[in-house]
Structure formats: structure tokens, C-alpha cells
Amino acid sequence: MATDVEANGAAEPVLEVAPGPHVASGSLTTRRMMGDVLLALLPLVVVAVALFRQAALLQMAIAAVATVGGEALFARWRGRRATLGDGSALVTGLILGLSLPPGAPWYVGAIGGLAAAGLGKAVFGGLGQNIFNPAMVGRAFVMIAFPAALGAEAYLAPAAAAATTGATPLTALQMTGEVAPLGPLWLGLTAGSVGETGALAALAGGLYLCIRRTAAWQIPTGMLLAAAVIAGLVSLAGGSFTPAHHLGAGALMFGAFFIATDPVSSPLTPKGRFVFGAGTGALVMLMRTLSGYPEGVMFAILIMNAFTPLINRATIPTPVGGPVPRRA
Amino acid sequence: MSAAATALPGSGRIARGVRPDTRKALAADAPVEALPAPPTVTLPLVQHTGAPCVALVKSRDTVEADAKVADTDAFVSAPIHTPVAGTVQRAGVVTLPNGRHLAAIPVKTAEGAPGPEAVYADVLGGDWPLDDADGRDPEDVLRAIREAGLVGQGGAAFPTHVKLKPNPEKPVDTLLVNGCECEPYLTADYRLAVEAPAAVLAGARLAARACGARAIFVAVEDHLHGARQALRGAAGPTDITVAEVQTRYPMGGEKQTVRAVLGRTIPTGGLPLDVGVVVINVATAAAIARAVQRGKPLTHRIVTVTGGGIRTPKNLLVAIGTPYRALLDACGGLTEEAARVVAGGPMMGFAIGDLDAPVTKGTSGVVALTRADVRHAAETACVRCGRCVDVCPLNLVPSRIALAARHKDWDLARRYHMAACMECGCCAYVCPASLPLVQLMRMGKAQMPRETGG
Numbered sequence: 001m002a003t004d005v006e007a008n009g010a011a012e013p014v015l016e017v018a019p020g021p022h023v024a025s026g027s028l029t030t031r032r033m034m035g036d037v038l039l040a041l042l043p044l045v046v047v048a049v050a051l052f053r054q055a056a057l058l059q060m061a062i063a064a065v066a067t068v069g070g071e072a073l074f075a076r077w078r079g080r081r082a083t084l085g086d087g088s089a090l091v092t093g094l095i096l097g098l099s100l101p102p103g104a105p106w107y108v109g110a111i112g113g114l115a116a117a118g119l120g121k122a123v124f125g126g127l128g129q130n131i132f133n134p135a136m137v138g139r140a141f142v143m144i145a146f147p148a149a150l151g152a153e154a155y156l157a158p159a160a161a162a163a164t165t166g167a168t169p170l171t172a173l174q175m176t177g178e179v180a181p182l183g184p185l186w187l188g189l190t191a192g193s194v195g196e197t198g199a200l201a202a203l204a205g206g207l208y209l210c211i212r213r214t215a216a217w218q219i220p221t222g223m224l225l226a227a228a229v230i231a232g233l234v235s236l237a238g239g240s241f242t243p244a245h246h247l248g249a250g251a252l253m254f255g256a257f258f259i260a261t262d263p264v265s266s267p268l269t270p271k272g273r274f275v276f277g278a279g280t281g282a283l284v285m286l287m288r289t290l291s292g293y294p295e296g297v298m299f300a301i302l303i304m305n306a307f308t309p310l311i312n313r314a315t316i317p318t319p320v321g322g323p324v325p326r327r328a
Numbered sequence: 329m330s331a332a333a334t335a336l337p338g339s340g341r342i343a344r345g346v347r348p349d350t351r352k353a354l355a356a357d358a359p360v361e362a363l364p365a366p367p368t369v370t371l372p373l374v375q376h377t378g379a380p381c382v383a384l385v386k387s388r389d390t391v392e393a394d395a396k397v398a399d400t401d402a403f404v405s406a407p408i409h410t411p412v413a414g415t416v417q418r419a420g421v422v423t424l425p426n427g428r429h430l431a432a433i434p435v436k437t438a439e440g441a442p443g444p445e446a447v448y449a450d451v452l453g454g455d456w457p458l459d460d461a462d463g464r465d466p467e468d469v470l471r472a473i474r475e476a477g478l479v480g481q482g483g484a485a486f487p488t489h490v491k492l493k494p495n496p497e498k499p500v501d502t503l504l505v506n507g508c509e510c511e512p513y514l515t516a517d518y519r520l521a522v523e524a525p526a527a528v529l530a531g532a533r534l535a536a537r538a539c540g541a542r543a544i545f546v547a548v549e550d551h552l553h554g555a556r557q558a559l560r561g562a563a564g565p566t567d568i569t570v571a572e573v574q575t576r577y578p579m580g581g582e583k584q585t586v587r588a589v590l591g592r593t594i595p596t597g598g599l600p601l602d603v604g605v606v607v608i609n610v611a612t613a614a615a616i617a618r619a620v621q622r623g624k625p626l627t628h629r630i631v632t633v634t635g636g637g638i639r640t641p642k643n644l645l646v647a648i649g650t651p652y653r654a655l656l657d658a659c660g661g662l663t664e665e666a667a668r669v670v671a672g673g674p675m676m677g678f679a680i681g682d683l684d685a686p687v688t689k690g691t692s693g694v695v696a697l698t699r700a701d702v703r704h705a706a707e708t709a710c711v712r713c714g715r716c717v718d719v720c721p722l723n724l725v726p727s728r729i730a731l732a733a734r735h736k737d738w739d740l741a742r743r744y745h746m747a748a749c750m751e752c753g754c755c756a757y758v759c760p761a762s763l764p765l766v767q768l769m770r771m772g773k774a775q776m777p778r779e780t781g782g
């Protein structure tokens with residue numbers, strides 16, 4: 001309610017009355033956070049394009065357009081104002097695109113994007129309400145809907161355009177026991193989804209996100225730590241991949257910094273975030289070593305998303321000075 | 329004396345919290361100026377936490393300056409005195425910035441009120457002997473404090489004599505004088521420490537005498553060194569430790585200062601008394617010295633009038649009961665950009681709706697914020713970014729508490745310790761979604777049914 005104060009003839013400004021605090025830090029807005037993520041994704045995008053050329057651009061563009069379009073569409077259906085301005089749909093779409101294999105047919109990205117916006121977000125009530133990471137929901141959806149289109153050939157075909165040929169390092173490990181050399185593995189000169197191969201690029205962008213505190217550092221720390229420890233144990237037990245191989249391979253680095261750190265679907269407290277990260281890292285390694293499935297970042301994150309409410313409940317911090325005393 | 333300061337029992341720091349732009353430079357170097365008595369002072373009958381006072385005067389009575397005009401027998405209360413000589417007017421109702429409607433006694437100022445220099449000399453000038461506390465009977469000190477109507481001047485306005493009264497079950501060993509003005513913009517306490525450090529220290533010794541504390545600490549923040557220098561200079565080689573602590577909001581909160589200076593943690597729902605400490609504000613300390621050494625009631629206080637929306641920011645010594653409008657006028661008025669005028673600081677203060685409302689004992693500042701200062705993005709959904717958790721000085725999970733309050737889910741509210749929230753506003757300050765977190769906490773705390781047994 002504004003109070004009009006006009007006294008003494010002099011026109012005073014209209015003063016507004018509103019609850020405090022009356023100032024805000026303003027250094028962080030949802031929009032700025034998403035801008036940060038886009039910037040942090042840049043190294044990965046560069047690697048992806050250098051490696052897979054048009055195939056990478058196409059996957060990113062299709063997924064991004066589909067997700068943003070889907071968000072607008074579903075918001076309209078639900079009679080809500082679309083929240084495109086905050087950029088979160090664009091980020092979701094890009095991450096989805098980066099997680100697709102270069103040879104995936106165009107409709108995979110399109111349908112994945114729609115699924116991410118619809119099943120991943122809109123059905124829960126929009127930004128901030130979803131339980132699961134929308135990008136991973138989209139990814140899982142197309143994975144289940146088009147298993148053939150996302151099979152091993154999807155990783156093979158256009159990769160020939162670049163320096164890489166053959167199966168992804170993790171598939172190769174599982175099939176033939178072949179161990180990829182570390183250098184190309186970290187630089188991203190291997191087969192894989194368009195955005196997952198450049199572990200070093202993901203690390204660089206991810207560190208930026210953590211320094212800007214747009215991403216909670218506890219999540220990647222927990223995830224990489226757990227993965228490294230388990231990988232160490234596996235290699236001691238005779239596995240041919242060292243922890244350095246595991247950290248550099250597949251979507252682990254990309255997932256740790258860009259996917260698992262989605263704030264909406266991860267826990268709130270520092271402790272909870274570490275637990276969440278460690279759980280994700282452990283699940284990834286479990287799937288890589290024990291299941292017949294070479295990579296597990298997507299499922300690991302989705303499974304841990306389901307545990308987020310539980311982790312939140314289990315990690316309620318004790319207030320300074322102890323819990324509120326119960327009065328008789 | 330500096331050796332003592334380096335050996336603080338506490339770390340001098342607080343965990344979490346925020347660092348808003350302090351904007352202290354606007355008024356920090358403006359010496360305190362006394363404002364001439366306004367034509368009418370308006371004295372609300374409740375200017376403290378506790379029982380309301382009852383008027384002792386009626387319309388058309390003439391009163392002398394410093395006369396008691398309202399009082400009560402209740403222990404947790406503080407009498408009210410008129411700062412000016414004059415004629416009592418018909419009682420009315422005022423609405424204070426915090427939204428309370430209160431009965432108030434207007435007093436029309438008589439001719440010949442003392443000028444600014446005389447007021448300044450009376451309230452802040454002269455000698456403040458540091459060595460007369462030991463010779464006084466603690467009971468006498470308490471009685472003088474009560475009679476002078478002293479309340480905490482840092483904001484909560486809790487009656488000072490209640491705070492200082494010894495409790496045999498909870499002995500006090502330390503008096504902490506809180507000079508941490510952690511709210512941005514405000515410099516009233518700073519100016520007081522710079523201009524009348526002896527009054528602060530004299531009051532501190534008297535307060536320590538009254539409550540039985542042996543150790544005295546004065547805490548100031550480390551970004552404006554003038555206060556520390558003045559206080560140390562005035563303290564000389566005494567047992568009073570002047571401590572500098574980190575500049576960080578909300579350092580001035582009792583829990584935070586006690587922890588930073590003394591390393592003691594006040595239990596949730598408890599008081600500094602529970603850890604053997606009494607905390608008083610520097611302005612309260614100076615008022616104690618004036619009440620005990622000079623027998624003068626609390627009738628004036630320093631108010632910082634500042635902000636980007638004020639033409640000439642100043643620290644004013646004003647008669648309690650002066651309308652806010654007179655303070656703004658004395659500072660050149662509001663600028664074109666002024667959008668919101670806040671009583672108190674911008675973090676915890678209240679927006680003033682009625683500029684004719686009077687300054688009360690607890691008013692520490694008037695901050696005129698510009699449109700750019702208060703520009704708020706529209707509220708969006710919580711993105712669960714956890715920023716609020718990262719800054720809550722009490723280690724709460726504000727987003728969950730706000731959710732519980734919004735849905736009146738008291739079970740969830742209890743699980744997340746809603747009642748512990750001190751409403752400092754750090755969470756709302758950082759929230760990228762501009763959620764009205766403090767409002768929700770306040771509402772939730774007010775509406776949550778009192779616990780019964782479990």
C-alpha cells in the first residue's frame with residue numbers, strides 16, 4: 001500500500017510501505033545463474049563442435065528448441081505465464097542435447113526435449129517443483145522409447161567425421177577390455193555423446209560454476225570422490241581402468257558438474273548435497289562395474305533425485321544453540 | 329589494553345550471515361547535531377517490550393521538562409517522560425512504523441525551550457566519571473535506571489532494569505556493551521562512541537555494578553576504527569576490554585555478538601543470561617550514566633537520518649516524540665528518487681507509512697531508500713538453490729520453513745526449527761527468487777499453535 005504524503009504544499013514523493021528486508025543482494029538471480037551455466041558450458045560446446053561438427057550443433061539445437069518450445073507450450077496449456085525469461089529451459093535443452101549421441105536421428109532430440117519440458121517439469125508444476133532432473137527425464141524417455149536409435153551405431157557413424165572411431169571407451173572396456181589412453185580420454189578425443197567426452201572441458205566449466213557458487217561444490221566433490229574411491233578399489237581388485245580413467249570417461253565429469261548440480265532436484269543443505277553427490281558417484285561406479293550397461297550417470301542421478309526428499313529430511317541442520325526447546 | 333583485545337575468548341567472527349553494502353560513509357563523519365524541540369512531541373504509552381503505561385497527566389496540565397507523564401506498577405515496563413516543558417494536549421492514537429496503534433500523549437512545547445547547544449551539552453557533554461560505580465549500591469543504580477525509563481536502544485526496547493536485575497539462579501559474570509551497528513547505513517551508535525565514549529564506559533561500569541558482572545567488554549565492528557580508538561582512549565588502563573569484531577550482518581544480534589566476543593553459545597529460546605552474560609547497547613549504556621550520575625530520564629536519543637533519498641545525511645540528537653517529518657526536514661528533505669523511508673535499518677526496520685509518527689526510545693535511524701535501492705524483482709518460484717541455507721546465521725533451512733509457514737504445516741515447521749528464527753532477513757536478502765521469506769517466517773511464528781507438552 002502506498003501512502004500519499006503531500007503536505008506543506010510541497011509535493012513529496014509517494015512512499016511505499018513494504019515488509020523488510022528493504023534491500024536485496026541482487027547479485028544472484030535465477031536468470032544470472034542460468035547465464036552462468038551457459039557460459040560454463042562453452043568449453044564443452046567447443047570440444048563437442050570440434051569433434052563432431054554439424055552433428056553436435058544439430059543435437060544441441062534440436063534439443064534446445066524442443067525444450068524451450070515445449071516449456072512455452074505446456075505453460076500455455078496450464079494457463080500459466082511461461083517462465084522462459086529465466087533461461088532454465090534453455091539450459092535443460094542444451095544439457096539434453098549434449099547428452100545425446102552424435103548419430104541420433106533428429107526426432108530423438110525433439111521428443112526428448114518435449115519430454116524434458118513436459119514430463120520433467122510441467123507435470124510437477126514448473127520451475128522449482130520438479131523432483132527429477134528434467135534433462136535426464138527427457139534422456140531416459142528417449143532411451144526407453146527409441147532403444148535402437150540410441151544403440152552403439154549412433155555413437156559410431158558421424159564420429160568418423162572427426163578423429164575418433166569405434167566404440168565409446170566404456171563400451172570398449174566392457175566388450176573387449178580395451179583401455180583407452182588417458183590423454184585423448186580427458187581431452188575428449190573419443191567416441192561418446194556429443195558433450196560428455198571432454199572431461200577436461202567439463203572440469204574447467206564446472207570449477208567456474210563452483211567458484212561463482214552457482215553450483216554447489218559439495219555435489220561434484222562427493223560424486224567424484226566416491227567414484228574415485230570405488231574405482232580405486234576396482235582397479236586394485238584387478239580392473240584395467242584406473243580411477244583416472246573412470247573420472248575421465250563417459251559422462252561422469254559432465255554429470256558431476258552440470259547435471260547432478262541442478263539445484264531443484266538436489267538437496268538443500270551442504271551435508272545433504274555431499275551425501276547426494278557421493279550416492280550418485282557410487283551408483284555410477286556400481287553400474288559401470290556390475291551391470292551389463294556401460295554407463296550409468298543418467299540413471300544414477302535419477303535414482304538419487306528420488307532420494308532427495310529423504311536426504312533433506314535426514315540432514316536437517318541443528319540450529320546454533322540447539323533445537324527449539326519444547327515447552328510444557 | 330590492546331593485549332586484552334587480541335586475547336578475546338571468542339573468535340571475533342560469525343558463521344554465515346551476509347555482507348550488505350554498509351553505506352556508512354553517508355553519515356559516519358557527520359557530527360551529532362541537536363535538533364531544536366518540535367512544536368509538539370507525541371509520546372506513545374508503549375515504547376518498550378512489556379506492559380503499557382498509564383498516563384499520569386491529563387489534557388491542559390502543564391509539565392516541566394523531564395517530568396514523568398506515564399508509568400505503571402508492572403515490573404516489565406518503563407515509565408515515559410516528557411523531553412520538553414509545555415502543555416499536555418488531548419490524548420490521541422498514533423500508528424508506529426511497526427504497525428502498532430497506540431494511545432499517545434501530545435505535549436505542546438512551551439516558549440523558551442533550550443537551544444541545540446544546550447541540549448547537546450545536557451545529554452552528551454560534560455564529565456562522565458568512570459570511577460564512581462563501586463561506591464554505589466546496586467539497588468540504587470537499578471532504581472535510578474527504572475525511574476529514568478531506560479529501555480534497550482538497539483531495537484527490541486526491553487526495559488533495562490529488568491535485564492540488569494540480578495537473578496540468584498543465573499549469576500552474571502560478564503557485561504557486554506554492544507556497539508555493533510550491523511544494519512547498513514546506521515551510524516548513531518558509532519557517533520555516540522566517538523563523541524561521548526566516557527558516557528558509554530561510565531554507563532557500562534554502572535550496569536556491571538548493578539548486575540554483578542566482573543568483566544566488561546565493549547564490542548565494535550572493525551570497519552570504522554574511530555569508535556575503537558575513542559573508546560580505548562577513554563577507557564585508559566582499566567578492566568574494560570574494547571573488542572573489534574568482524575563487520576558482518578547480523579553481528580549486532582545478541583547471540584552473534586556473545587558468540588563472537590565471548591565464544592559462548594546462547595541456547596535456542598534462551599537469553600544471554602543463560603550463559604552468564606548481560607548485553608546492553610552503547611546508547612543504553614550512555615543513558616544509564618546519565619540516569620545514575622545526573623538523575624536524568626531518557627528523553628533524547630541519537631537518530632541517524634540517511635540514505636540515498638535524503639539530501640543531507642546527518643546524525644541528529646532528537647527529543648523522543650519528535651515526528652519523523654521534522655527529522656527529514658532538518659536534513660534537507662527527501663530527494664526525487666526517494667521511494668521508501670524506513671524506521672531502523674534496511675534489513676530489519678519497518679517502512680514508515682505516516683511521516684507524522686513520532687520517534688520512540690527504540691528508533692535508531694531513518695533511512696530513505698531510493699527506487700534503485702529497493703528495486704525488487706518479482707517473486708518467482710523457489711529454485712531450491714540453497715543460498716538461504718548458506719547465509720542463515722542460525723543454521724536453519726529458511727526455504728523449508730517458509731514452505732511450512734505458507735502451507736501452515738506446523739509439523740514441518742517444528743521439524744525445521746521455525747521458532748528459532750530471529751527474523752534477521754539474511755535469507756530474504758540473498759534469495760534469487762525474491763521470496764518474502766521473513767514475512768512468511770513472521771506469519772508462521774505468529775500463527776503456529778503453542779506447543780503443549782510435545
Ligand code: SF4
Pocket residue numbers: 709710711712713714715716717726727755758759760761762763
Ligand atoms: S534462496 Fe530462495 S530460491 Fe534459493 S532455496 Fe532459498 S528460498 Fe529457495
Ligand code: SF4
Pocket residue numbers: 719720721722723724725726748749750751752753754755756765766769
Ligand atoms: S530470517 Fe530467520 S531463517 Fe532467515 S536467515 Fe534470519 S534467522 Fe535464518
